[in-house]
Amino acid sequence: MTSNLDKLRNIGISAHIDSGKTTLTERILFYTQRIHAIHEVRGKDGVGAKMDSMELEKERGITIQSAATYCTWKGHAINIIDTPGHVDFTIEVERALRVLDGAVLILCSVGGVQSQSITVNRQMTRYKVPRMVFINKCDRTGANPYRVAQQVREKLDLNAVLLQIPIGLEGDLKGVVDLVTMKAIYFEGANGEEIRETEIPDELQEDAEAKREELLDAASMYSEELMEAILEGTPTEEMIRKAVRTGTLSLELVPVFMGSAYKNKGVQSMLDAVTEYLPTPKDINNTALDLMNDEQEITLINNPAAPLISLAFKLEDGRYGQLTYIRIYQGTMKKGDTIVNSRDGKKVKVGRLVRMHSDEMEDIEEAASGDIVALFGIDCASGDTFTSPDISVSMSSMHVPEPVISLAILPVDNKAQVNMSKALNRFTKEDPTFRTYVDHETNETIVSGMGELHLEVYIERMKREYQAEVQVGQPQVAYRETITQRAEFNYTHKKQTGGSGQFGRVGGFMEPMDEGEYEFEDKIVGGSIPREFISSCDKGFKKSMAKGSLAGAQITGIRVTINDGASHNVDSSDVAFQLAAVGAFKEGYQKAKPVILEPIMKVAVEGPSEFQGSIMGSLNQRRGMIIGTVEEANYTSVESEVPLSEMFGYSTVLRSLTQGKAEFTMEFATYRQVPKSVSEEIIKKFQEEKKNS
Template identity: 70%
Template sequence: MKPDIQKTRNIGISAHIDAGKTTLTERILFYCQRIHAIHDVKGKDGVGATMDFMELEKERGITIASAATYCTWKNHEINIIDTPGHVDFTIEVERSLRVLDGGILVLCSVGGVQSQSITVDRQMARYKVPAVAFINKCDRSGADPFRVIRQLREKLSHNAIAVQVPIGLEANFDGVVDLVTMKALYFDGESGETIREGKIPADLMDMVEERREELIDAASMYSDDLMEQALEGEVTPEVLMEAIRLGTLERGITPVFMGSAYKNKGVQPLLDGVTKYLPNPADVTNTAVDLENNEESVDLVTDSSKPLTALAFKLEDGRYGQLTYIRVYQGSIAKGDTIVNARTGKKVKVGRVARMHADQMEDLERLEAGTIGALFGVDCASGDTFCSPHITYSMTSMHVPEPVISLAIVPEDNKAQINMSKALNRFTKEDPTFRTKVDPETSETIISGMGELHLEVYVERMRREYGAAVTTGNPQVAYRETITQMSEFNYTHKKQTGGSGQYGRVAGYVEPVPGEDFVFESKIVGGAIPTQFIPAVEKGFQSCMEKGALLGFPITGVKIVINDGQSHSVDSSEMAFSAAARGAFREVYNRCKPAILEPIMKVEVETPPEFQGAVMGLLNQRRGIILGTQEQDTLCFVEAEVPLAEMFGYSTVLRSSTQGKAQFTMEFASYRKAPQSVADDLIEKAAKEKKDKSKVA
């Protein structure tokens, strides 16, 4: 049976750590009758939530990999992706949002808009994903959903409008008033499965009227019918719903729902909101580029009879082969079809089509346009586009952040070496933010990622899933080098051997360009350097950017301008000019006063107010700059910028200083020049390490 595209929803649930995403997904699956018992994250029964199916996720009580599932609610088919909250696994959120049509932004009614909420909101904005907000944990002490709505407006610039009002708060949280239908909703039964409609409590009437007025005002901007009804004083729920939907699709309104997923309250009205307000695949315009037609932009149509265009957005390498998560934008994929990978041009035969429920697979005959599913046994990379044999469309790839931390890993024996290689091959293929390389000087294997937790999880997975016994070295920060002043160069490369030699002269200047990686400009006139050699000059300079002379880290923020040079009719070649460029840069680099840039992290600490002084003291000791503090009832939030190098081991120190009551999140903010004393220490340490290595050699 073909799914009705109007009744299909592809949604993602994303939020700050511990806002309750996985708990909410568990309740959604229960009410949609996909599961028949509710299990909790870090549950005492040892089962754990459905979507956290990895052993590590169950143990730590966190989501590591995004998991996909689907369910049916009131004849609507909903594909759901539950994403991690930790910034270390940001690529999981990024690739999920790339293929989703709508999102649920979950916020804690006590914590409000936190640092990671800002990050996921930025990711939603990048892919223009319309969202509804769900303010969770309304049963916690200190809950204030209307403060969270104010923060949504101030911190995230959302036009956040409540579509519900809570009946009681904290321990007295009983249910919600629906401002569209003007009914009070209570959630009875052991797991809140029975919805009882009642009259709006009299003491809430004034507040309900005021909030409904606000809702109608915001929604009437998107509907003339609603504006007319509002002026006549008789607003019907159907017209109000349609206006809210139009506003949500344009990202002009963010409808706000309230509840407590853990206490089974407010989840069903949120599901109704997903079906009423979030877009179906046909509401969203997706574009691809035509590789055979000068990369012209092509609008895709959510129609199964059109030629196929689908995006592979996530890979999992299981025991029996590769599982490729795929979103079909146009056309359809059936078992036995021949499809083409637009990147490689290779034809692929589809062996098995499935849809996922966490780690379980359900075989399908066909994936229609607008749906999310999985292909089994198809070899491809993350971000590849598949299309019908007679077209070559390609979807734009997703944004992949650069790793900020590295770690050396050493296998304990030969067997561990083989298993480690297998694990690294799989992890680098699955996760674009996880990189691996071999240090040419020490022959050590270096893994790089988004944070300590990110690398810790992969090392643990190596041990568990592959039985690779490895030991890890000290974490290494991804520093950068740059220049701080302009300097001129004039360098001649001459080499005379038997037969024709090598000759090339390059002259010009080098200057800093903050915010750019590498800029090359040629101002050569009159053929001082023949045109065919200029790319070789650029390539020569570019190769010098890979390793700076201070610490051996990549160089960034450099502009090179060549304005003069000289060639020889016989001895000049691309190789000679490339060598001249390298020699010129080596000579001029130290005259440009090179400096070291260090990664700065944005750190947010959540602590009880009595430990605020201790927390700020710890951040100051770590060269942190306090950006601001905010007190909210029982908690105090401290925001700071701290160099990544100073953050190792911070979680242990923070726990011991605050009796285990504080927690922190951190994400990459920017690169900044390291203080001279720190730079001197780093250079000294690097020189010592080099000396020790040469002694060993």
């Protein structure tokens, strides 16, 4: 347990794919002596970097799941959450950011700020995560950390301030100059573990002084003491560090460090910076909702003696069952304690409590506020809150986007069928954006998620981890339907087939609603529909929202008001009014000019400027709306909004258009009405499918 919160850091490492964060994490673990040899992400030694604990990640050289790991550095405990770099796994990034106190944004000194870094940065801003930047790969040809720092200012709109400058670049990278101590730092020995501090080389002296001036200027905004000391010419290292820290915590300043993890340069200085400038759990204000008091927001206190409040932010299927990663926000969790899941009120006993080091673990007896640990044998979902039994509190709900794409999967044999169910059960618990259901009309199992790659990865995992071989159908876009005008209905459901009959009349109107999916308003006066059947009407309307008549898609954005109706003493029943509402909905829906909506994705394409014309052309052909372009030097990025249905297979097209030199990222933006011609196609297809089924 870490009793001293001042010495604890919970940090995330976020970055664009391939900017080297896994290598950096690997080096951190090496220098903090959690591992004793260094392996590469796509290592020839076949071992792979420590943080990429899933085989698939090892194979693809990318990090998909955020594994938490613990290490110590100069008397500080550091929990590192390695976060995925691809936009399709955004929920993973977001969930990891929720439990972090601070983050290191890794940027490639050649590629600079790319689209994924922009997305991740936006998420960090949303969760108010103080951050610092590490410009990696300074040993690469074309490395220019100054240009990258400028991009951080321009593209990420962050007040980036250099705390180091490089000694040499590209193949000549030797070390860094620390602008606070004004010393040159060299990283020597076979793995850069021997640090040598000397005077700044003569040729860098002038540059270092100029950049230090800039640093002092920026830092002095956060400390009057420093400002005065600068005027008197006596700023101390401590004053500068304190001011930079204040600026960083207030999210107004972002200190920038640099090096090359691969060449073992600059990593230890970056670790020093994590302990010096990133927040402790005490620096961050966390809140939860008091379920006993109308979900009033309460501020959590970082006191180990207070009642326990903790959040399960990640589940993993380990060798010994479900492993639940937990961040403790308040109180202490001890082995043998009884804790309550505030979602369902179930009590559970804390069995094994462990501290994770990637996929190895260390048993511990207790953990206290601020800690990130893992529990064994707890059945829960990601995002659940666990508390002491005497309180009822929930951490605020996380923003979970609706899936936009789905596909049918068919197990190849019985064994695969069983394993597939196990896998789906696990994945849906782990990832709220991954959903699954059985389509009762076709009897197919449908999985849905946030993008093609998102689903592909789960299907791969099914095969590898669960031996569930499945056949995969064509991806389907999750269309929606809505109405565009107000329409009235007045429907009578009447049935007389011997025995007791069914009777109910429902009158009222439906109208479009900008926000929300469905609202029901009861304006019945005089009891024309008896009280007990009002909820039956609501149920009937709700049921109707599940499938629209145009494309069989879910209906959204409708407010239904009932203001008239009739009942029968004997023949009216719950079922009768539900059916009457279904009929009334159908009647109103036809008159309310229904339309089909389609998911629109925000697509950002980056590549050399010479391809800008072809990139824009390719987006335009896909019914894309080009929002804008950013052009600098010979590099361009194009931002656009494109219907998801047009984006299948785009990566192949883009690759061939640009000789593989451009890349794109995609995230859900909004739902928008489909153009008439497309709508007709969708309706036709739906009608044909209906006929054939």
